[in-house]
Amino acid sequence: MTSVKEYKCPSCGAGLDFDPPSQKWKCHYCFNEYEKSQFDKFDEEEILNEDMPELDSYICNSCGAExxxxxxxxxxxxxxxxxxxxxKSRFSGRFKPKSVIPFRLTKEQAKETYQKWIKKRIFAPKDFKLKEEVDKVTGVYAPFWLFDCKADGFISGEATKVHSWQRGDYKYTQTKYYSVVRRGNARYKKIPVDASKKMDDKYMHLIEPFDYNDIKDFSMKYMSGFMAEKYDVEAADASAILKDRVKDYMSERLRGTVNGYSSYTTNSRQVNISEIEQCYSMLPVYLLVNKYKDKSHIFMVNGQTGKVAGDTPLCLPKQILFAVVVFILVWIIGVFGGALLV
Amino acid sequence: MYKKTSVSLLAVLFSIFILCIAQIGVYAENSNNVIDYLNYLTDSEITNLQADIDSIKNTYGLDVVIVITDNTDGKSSRDFADDFFDYNGYGIGRDYSGLLMLINMQDREVWISTSGEAIDIFTNSRISTMEDNIIGPLSNAKYYNACRTFISDVKSYANAGVPRGQYRVESDMTYADKVSRTIKSLPVYIVALIISVGSTLVLSFSSKGKVTINSSTYEENGSFVLSERRDDYIRESTVKTKIERSSGGSQKSSTHTSSSGRTHGGGGKKF
Known part of the structure; x- marks a missing residue:
């Protein structure tokens, strides 16, 4: 049994990649397309429930290079x-993902998205914008923990109802104070938490949500033609992030049931999270890391929905120029328009 | 040396002080306050009016002028009244406080022109009321009665002083004047600065991406159960505040600039 898997076209033996638009496997040589079921007949799904030993190096099946x-x-x-x-060892045993959302966006579409996005970054330095790094956009299956859990929440606080009326020369303002308590529970499904230290949590969070209607049982076949990472953040560590998020979701949800008041402030909140279950999944992300003056700038696209997140260096002269132009415009409108109104 | 400078400094201060006193003490040059070109008033009536006007001058520091004419040298009532006041040495104090009533028989119009402190005391609505009081006797050719009514209104309003919330509005400012005034106003610069810095900061930091998930994105449909919902009334408090009534335009004094370059207020009515 080899430690590296390479999927070959059943007809011509060339490399076979997953093709996002058709959601099939497509051979770039003989242009044959295969559904998952057809492909499985030729290349049976390997069961990798046992941990496989890590090797010092891996050899390409096609050319024998390391x-x-x-x-x-x-x-x-x-x-x-x-x-x-x-x-294979990195998809086996405890690293065997349960599910995957296959790519929907092609690399070409991701490149277009980048080009549109970078055009709109008005404060990015010109030489950064013109960098022809766009070919480095890579499709990566990022490891995620998808958590299911139950939350029991409680919030309490003070609310006011303000009512005012006039009588004679006086204005009366009546403020009624209420003590408000809300208790409730809810179940949460598939909250994604980044399981890779390499990927920036902040940007991974910004490209959410993923559409779970596309979720599939994991197969290594989907990985063919893309990069993939295995998790290096344990589920127990990731669940700390999960808990913070669920606490916020639950209190916000309870807060939403407090209505009909002029004001409300929460004085205490408590959220208990239980029945946490995680599912190791691979989610599709296009990634581009641009180096500029020794700093890395990340660009990320949700490989399924096309949602974008990223940052660029900021060019101070451009920011100043923008601020000055806005100042002058507002000043002109203020002076000449204001003079009309006075 | 030190002594000399302090002496000369004292001398300078003293002369400034004298000048200030002199400024305050400057009374109108012209002590002839009732000018009747048409001889509608008898000499004794003029003497009576002049006596009243003198007492107003001394009590309130306001010059009061009455002009009756049928020749305004082709000027409008407003310009004639303003110029008559400015060029005949009327007005008390540094800001030439005082007011002039012109009975213009050529146009059958009465015009009240105000100057200095009188601009603030005699607001548009007060002038309008005074003119309504005068129009009655004037229509009936009761000129002396009209003048008496005018004098007594001046006294009562001068006694009441500047109404609360009074403000001046320059009525015939050109667009260029208004532009030059807004250029000098600080709020325009502050607002422009806040908007420019704010929009730059927002654009710089919002470019990373937007969070589009919310508290219900990952919530299982229909799983949310509200098990306890309590809203208990605790107490109430009522605050009573007096309403400050600013009765809008009635406190307004419209002003304009006369040919002499001084500022005048005023208004007129036909009779």
Missing amino acids: LIADNTTSATFCIYCKSPAVI
């Missing part, structure tokens, strides 16, 4: 022959 891979890289390409290669 694969260049980080400790967490689980799917990649051979840098010599460009064949897609999936490292």
Whole structure:
């Protein structure tokens, strides 16, 4: 049994990649397309429930060259022959994902998205914008913990109802004070928490939500033609982030049931989270890391929905110019328009 | 040396003090306050009116002028009244406080022109009321009665002083004047600064991306159960505040600039 899996076209033997628009496997040589079920007949799904030993190095099945891979890289390409290669040990045993959302966006679409996005970054330095780094956009299956849980929440606070009326020369303002208590519970499904230290949690959060209607049972076949990472954040550590999020969701939900008041302030809140279950999943992300003056700037697209997050360096002269132009415009409107109204 | 400078400094201060006193003490040059070109008033009536006006001058520091004419040299009532006041040395104090009633028989119009402190005391609505009081006797050719009514109204309003909330509005400012005034006003600069800095900061920091998930994104449909809902009334308090009534336009004094460059207020009515 080899430690690296390479999917081949059943008809011609060339490398077979997953094709996002058709959601099928497509051979770039003979243009044959295969549904998951057809593909499974030729290449049976391997059961990788047992942990496989990590090797010091992995060899490309097509050309025999050594694969260049980080400790967490689980799917990649051979840098010599460009064949897609999936490292089986990194999808086996405890690293075996339960589900996957396949890519919907092609690399070309991701590039277009980047170009549209970078055009709108008015404060990005010109040389950063013109950098032809767009070919480095890579489709990555990012490891996520999808958590299901139950939350029991309680909030209490003080609310007011303000009523005012006039009598004679006097205005009366009546403020009624109420003590408000809300208790409730809810179930949460598939809250994604980034399971890779390499990926920035903040940006991963910004490209949410994913559409779970597309979620599939995991198969290494989906990895073919993309990069993939395995998790290096344990579920127990990720659940701390989950708990913070659920606490906020639950209190916000309870807060939403306090209505009909002029004001409300929460004095205490308590949320208990139980029945936490996690499911290890691979979610599709297009990633571009641009280096500029020794700093990395991330650009990310949700590989399923196309939602964008990212940052660019800021060019101070451009910001100042913008501020000055806005100042002058507002000043002109204020002076000449204001003079009309006075 | 030190002594000399302090002496000369004292001298300068003293002369400034004298000048200030002199400024305050300057009374109108012209002590002839009732000018009747048409001889509608008898000499004794003029003497009576002049005596009343003198007492107003001394008590309230307001010059009061009455002009009756049928020749305004082709000027409008407003310009004639303003110029008559300015060029005949009327007005008390540094700001030439005083007012002039012109009975213009050519146009059958009465015009009251105010100057200095009188602009603030005699607001548009007060002038309008005074003129309504005068129009009655004037229509009936009761000129002396009209003048007496005018004098007594001046006294009562001068006694009441500047109404609360009074403000001046320059009525015939050109657009260029208004522009030059808004250029000098600080709020325009502050607002422009806040908007420019604010929009730059918002654009700089909002470019990363937006959070579009909310508390219900991952909530299982229909799983939310509100098990306890309590709203208990605790107490209440009522605050009583007096309503400050600013009766809008009635406190307004419209002003304009006369040919001499001084500021006048006033208004007129036909009879």
